[in-house]
Amino acid sequence: MSTPEELTRLAIHLYDAGAVKLGDIEAKTGSRTPIYFDLRLVVSHPTLMLAVATHLQCLASKIHHDLLCGVPYAALPFTAVMSVNSNTPMIMKRKEAKMYASKKILEGVYQENAICLIVDDVISSGESLLETVETLRAEKITVKHCIIVLDREQGGAAALKAIGVEVKALFTMTDLIRILRDAHRINDDTVEIISDYIKVNQY
Numbered sequence: 455m456s457t458p459e460e461l462t463r464l465a466i467h468l469y470d471a472g473a474v475k476l477g478d479i480e481a482k483t484g485s486r487t488p489i490y491f492d493l494r495l496v497v498s499h500p501t502l503m504l505a506v507a508t509h510l511q512c513l514a515s516k517i518h519h520d521l522l523c524g525v526p527y528a529a530l531p532f533t534a535v536m537s538v539n540s541n542t543p544m545i546m547k548r549k550e551a552k553m554y555a556s557k558k559i560l561e562g563v564y565q566e567n568a569i570c571l572i573v574d575d576v577i578s579s580g581e582s583l584l585e586t587v588e589t590l591r592a593e594k595i596t597v598k599h600c601i602i603v604l605d606r607e608q609g610g611a612a613a614l615k616a617i618g619v620e621v622k623a624l625f626t627m628t629d630l631i632r633i634l635r636d637a638h639r640i641n642d643d644t645v646e647i648i649s650d651y652i653k654v655n656q657y
């Protein structure tokens with residue numbers, strides 16, 4: 455089980471590495487956000503990569519699963535680290551089906567009715583996770599849980615719950631901004647701007 459102190463250290467480490475971008479940033483949907491959590495840079499920081507994978511593994515260890523599925527691109531490296539460290543097979547969902555050879559949308563080997571735990575970086579609307587669940591279920595893979603690093607608390611987890619998938623996160627946006635404020639990385643004004651934004655921008 456990750457302790458609150460360990461998660462606090464991880465959040466500060468991620469911030470100090472540049473994973474938390476503040477300002478007026480374009481999100482996936484095209485809307486603007488005052489905070490963007492970018493886990494893609496974790497590949498350049500091996501100790502951070504191991505820390506993210508280890509803490510996600512703590513969440514994973516409480517959930518029964520036969521397989522891990524990494525969602526491209528941000529989650530693929532740390533899902534691979536989890537797979538190796540826990541000796542759990544992994545599959546990968548392609549962004550688009552291959553247009554040649556196998557024409558597959560899923561890479562890797564799996565059995566029908568295998569229980570798959572999806573690993574992703576961030577949930578906002580839940581759209582990308584919903585799509586992944588749909589793809590896996592179409593291949594007769596069972597999906598009941600996703601684990602992620604950050605829940606932006608914009609309604610995505612409820613959308614997943616509505617299709618029978620529970621989302622567990624290392625951090626909610628509320629946790630993240632509280633930790634960063636307490637560690638003097640962001641000030642009260644920034645916390646207020648982000649909190650107001652999240653309240654108003656629900657999917």
Ligand SMILES: O=C(O)c1cc(=O)[nH]c(=O)n1[C@@H]1O[C@H](COP(=O)(O)O)[C@@H](O)[C@H]1O
Binds near residue numbers: 577
């Ligand atoms: O665009 C986003 O909403 C987003 C916000 C953020 O802070 N960090 C972030 O990585 N994202 C991207 O948005 C995806 C999740 O958005 P939803 O599909 O709306 O849940 C993530 O997998 C990222 O590609």
